[in-house]
Amino acid sequence: MPHGHRNRHRPHHTRAMGAAVAATAALLVAGLSGSASAGTAPVSSAPTAAETLRTDAAPPALLKAMQRDLGLDRRQAERRLDNEAEAGATAGRLRAALGGDFAGAWVRGAESGTLTVATTDADDVAAIEARGAVAKVVRHSLADLDAAKARMDKAAADLNTADAPVWYVDTRDNTVVVEAIRPAAARSLLAAAGVDRSLSRVEKRTERPRTFYDLRGGEAYYINNSTRCSIGFPITKGTQQGFATAGHCGRAGSSTTGANRVSQGTFQGSIFPGRDMAWVATNSSWTATPYVLGAGGQNVQVTGSTAAPVGASVCRSGSTTGWHCGTVTQLNTSVTYKEGTISPVTRTSVCAEPGDSGGSFISGSQAQGVTSGGSGNCRSGGVTYFQPINALLQNYGLTLKTTGDDGGDPGDPGDPGEPGGTWAAGTVYQAGDTVTYGGATYRCLQGHQAQPGWTPANVPALWQRM
Numbered sequence: 001m002p003h004g005h006r007n008r009h010r011p012h013h014t015r016a017m018g019a020a021v022a023a024t025a026a027l028l029v030a031g032l033s034g035s036a037s038a039g040t041a042p043v044s045s046a047p048t049a050a051e052t053l054r055t056d057a058a059p060p061a062l063l064k065a066m067q068r069d070l071g072l073d074r075r076q077a078e079r080r081l082d083n084e085a086e087a088g089a090t091a092g093r094l095r096a097a098l099g100g101d102f103a104g105a106w107v108r109g110a111e112s113g114t115l116t117v118a119t120t121d122a123d124d125v126a127a128i129e130a131r132g133a134v135a136k137v138v139r140h141s142l143a144d145l146d147a148a149k150a151r152m153d154k155a156a157a158d159l160n161t162a163d164a165p166v167w168y169v170d171t172r173d174n175t176v177v178v179e180a181i182r183p184a185a186a187r188s189l190l191a192a193a194g195v196d197r198s199l200s201r202v203e204k205r206t207e208r209p210r211t212f213y214d215l216r217g218g219e220a221y222y223i224n225n226s227t228r229c230s231i232g233f234p235i236t237k238g239t240q241q242g243f244a245t246a247g248h249c250g251r252a253g254s255s256t257t258g259a260n261r262v263s264q265g266t267f268q269g270s271i272f273p274g275r276d277m278a279w280v281a282t283n284s285s286w287t288a289t290p291y292v293l294g295a296g297g298q299n300v301q302v303t304g305s306t307a308a309p310v311g312a313s314v315c316r317s318g319s320t321t322g323w324h325c326g327t328v329t330q331l332n333t334s335v336t337y338k339e340g341t342i343s344p345v346t347r348t349s350v351c352a353e354p355g356d357s358g359g360s361f362i363s364g365s366q367a368q369g370v371t372s373g374g375s376g377n378c379r380s381g382g383v384t385y386f387q388p389i390n391a392l393l394q395n396y397g398l399t400l401k402t403t404g405d406d407g408g409d410p411g412d413p414g415d416p417g418e419p420g421g422t423w424a425a426g427t428v429y430q431a432g433d434t435v436t437y438g439g440a441t442y443r444c445l446q447g448h449q450a451q452p453g454w455t456p457a458n459v460p461a462l463w464q465r466m
Contacts, residue, residue, distance in 0.1 A: 002335035019389045036205040049461030052454075055081040057365035057403070061294035061323060065315050069325035069350075077313075078113045080396060081364045084312045084322050087115040090131050091147025092431055092445025093307055096464060097126050103138045103145075106247040106310035108240040118142075118171060138174040141197060145169045146332060147194045149301060154333055155192035161336040164189050165209055168333035168347055170201070171310060177330075179205040209335050209377040209385070218293045218360045219258040220319035221280075223250040223267075224464040229335035230359030232321045232370035233389060233402040235279060235301060236290035242281040243286040244392050245358035246370050247272030248339065256280055259319070269396050273340025276372040277359075289404045292360040295323045300417050301403045305389050305428075306448040306462065307331075308363040314348055315363070316386075318356025321378045328363075335385050337373055345369075345385040351378040367400055390447050394428035400449050425452040434466070441466045 050056075058081055060306035066077040084107060084332035091105035094117050103118035115133040119125070120141050128135035149169050163335040169177045176199055180186035186202040218231045229249035235242055247270045250256070254267045258304075265278070265282035272278070282288070291299040294317065308314055308328050326349035333344035352374055361368040369386035376382020393400060426449065429435070433444040435456060442456035442463040456463035 001005075010421060011395075046458070046460045049085040050082040050171060052459045052461040053085045053088075054365045055300070057087050057301040057303050059294055059298055059300050060253070060324075061296060061298040062300055062315055062364075064364070065295060065323040066313055066324045070110075073313065076111050077402045079113075080313055083107070084113045084308065084363070085461065086130055087112060087133075088306065088309050090115060090133060090445050091117060092462075093464055094128060094131060095132065095431060095441055096445065097127060099190055100141055100143060102142055103136075103140065103174060104142045104169075104310070105133075106172055112115050112312060116172075118174065140174050142169070145171070145174070145176055145199070145445075148193070148199050149332055149334070151193040152176065152178075152189055153341075155189060156334065156336070156341050159189060159192060161185065161189060161238055161341060162208070162338070165336035166205070166329040166333065166347075171224045173201065175199060175201045177201045179203045181205060181208065192442040205375075209337055209375050209383075210372050218291075218317045220355070221245075221264060222256050222257045222261070228319065228355050229357045230317070230355065230371065232358050232360050232392075233292070233367050234290065235393070235398040236288055237279075237281070237396070237398050237399060238304060239279050239438045241286065241396075242268070242279055243288065244277070244279050244370055244389065244396075244398060246372055246387060247276045247278040248337075249278060249358045250280075256285070270410070271395075273337070273342055275391070276342045276345065276387040277370070277395060279392070279396050279398055282464060288401045292317050292362055292400045300362060301406070302362065302367050302400065303402050304363040304448055304451055304454075305367040305393070305400050305444050307388065307390065308366065308368055312363055314350060314368055316348075316352060316356070316359060316361050316384065318348045318352055318359035320340075320355035321351065324351050324378060327367075329383075333385060334374065342372060342385070342387070345372055345387055348384050348386065350384045351376060352384040353377050356384075361389075365403075388453060390430075390449060393449055400450055401425045404451060404453065423450065423456055425454075429462075435463075441451070 047172045062311045063077045087107045095102045101119045101121040105117045108114050117133045118136040118138045122137050125135040163182040164180040170177045178186035232244040250267045252267050253268050256264045258264045265280045268281045270278035283316045290302045294300040312328050330347040333347040356371050359371045367389045369388045372385045372387050374384035423435040423437040428449045429444040437456045
C-alpha cells in the first residue's frame with residue numbers, strides 16, 4: 001500500500017433512542033444522557049441509527065480486533081458501535097440545523113459515549129445540548145477550515161511538499177494542521193495558500209509517509225504477476241463484477257491474478273496521485289461477495305457505506321498484517337508520498353505495512369475506504385490513510401456489494417414506501433444533499449451509497465424529512 005449476524009441484548013438507552021428517534025425535540029445520543037426524558041411517548045416505530053446501520057452485523061473477529069487494539073471488552077466494543085451510529089445521525093441533524101455556524105463533530109470515550117459538536121455561535125449551545133451533545137464554541141466554522149485546506153491543496157500543486165507531507169482539518173482543535181519534517185516547508189505552504197496563522201498549526205514529524213505496495217488486504221491479489229496488493233471491497237457495475245482498490249496498486253490495463261495465482265481481471269480505471277482509487281473488473285471465474293476477510297478466515301458483512309465521524313472506531317483488513325483497529329483521527333486530510341499528493345483522504349491511528357495497500361477499512365458493518373499509505377508499522381504502531389469508498393464509488397459509477405444484494409437480510413426496515421422522486425438506490429449522497437421520495441423532500445444527514453429498500457422514510461439515521 002502507499003504506507004454472521006449476531007443477536008445481542010441492546011442497552012436500555014439504545015432502545016429508548018428507537019422510541020424517540022423521530023421526535024422533533026430532545027433527541028438524545030445513545031450513551032450520552034441515558035434515555036429520552038421521562039414520560040416521552042414513542043412517536044415513531046422507525047429503526048434506531050444502530051439498527052439502520054446494522055451494528056449487530058459486526059462479527060466476532062472485528063469485535064476481538066477492537067478489543068485488542070482499543071483496550072475494550074466485548075460489551076464495550078458493542079456499545080461503542082451502537083453509540084457511534086447514534087452520534088453520527090445526531091451530528092448530521094445538528095449540522096443541518098446549524099448551517100454555516102457548524103464547526104465539526106467528534107466522539108470520545110472508551111465507548112464513544114460523548115458526542116461534541118462545535119459551533120461559531122454561542123446561541124447554538126442550547127440546541128446542541130438539547131440533542132444530548134456537548135457544545136463547544138469556536139472561532140472558525142468547518143466551511144472556513146475546509147476552504148483554507150482547499151487553498152493549501154491548490155497551492156501544493158506548485159510546491160515541493162516532500163518536507164511538509166501531511167496537512168488536514170483538525171475539528172477538535174479548530175485549526176488546519178501541517179505536519180512537517182522542516183517547519184520552513186510548512187510555513188511556505190501556508191504562505192502560498194494565504195492561510196492566516198490564527199487558522200493554522202504546524203507540527204513536527206520525523207517519518208515520511210510511503211505507499212505500501214508489494215503485499216495483501218481483504219484478500220491478496222497480484223498485479224501483472226509481480227507486486228501484491230489487497231482487495232478493498234467487492235463491487236458491481238451493471239452486470240460486471242469486480243472490486244475497488246487503491247490506484248497506486250496498478251494502472252488501467254494492468255492484469256491481476258488472485259491469491260491462488262488464477263487469472264482474475266483487469267484494472268479498468270486508476271487515479272494516482274491526486275486521488276488513490278481504482279477498480280478491477282473480474283472474469284467469470286470470480287464472484288463478488290458482500291464480505292471482507294476477517295481474522296481466522298471469517299466473513300465480515302458489509303451492509304453499507306455510511307462514513308464514520310472523527311473519533312469513531314475503524315478496522316482494517318490487509319493481506320500482510322490481517323486485522324487491526326484504531327480510530328478515525330481526521331477526515332479532510334492531504335498526504336504527500338514520493339509519487340505526489342493525495343487529497344482528500346481519511347487519517348487513522350490504525351497500523352499497516354507493505355502489501356496491505358488497497359485493503360478494506362470498515363467501521364462495524366459500514367465500508368469506509370481502501371488503504372492508501374502511511375508511516376510506522378504494526379509492531380511499534382503507525383498512522384494509515386484511506387481513500388474514502390464513497391468518492392471511489394461515485395467517481396467510477398460502482399455499486400458496493402452488500403449483504404442485501406445476494407438475498408440475505410440486512411435488516412429490511414419494511415415497505416419501501418410510495419415510489420417516485422429523485423432518490424435512487426446506488427447513488428452516492430453527501431451530507432446536505434436533498435432528494436424527493438413519496439411526495440416528500442429529505443435532506444441527507446450522513447454520506448453513504450443508497451441501498452435498495454433503504455428509502456429516506458425508512459432510515460432516519462441517514463435522512464431527515466424537511
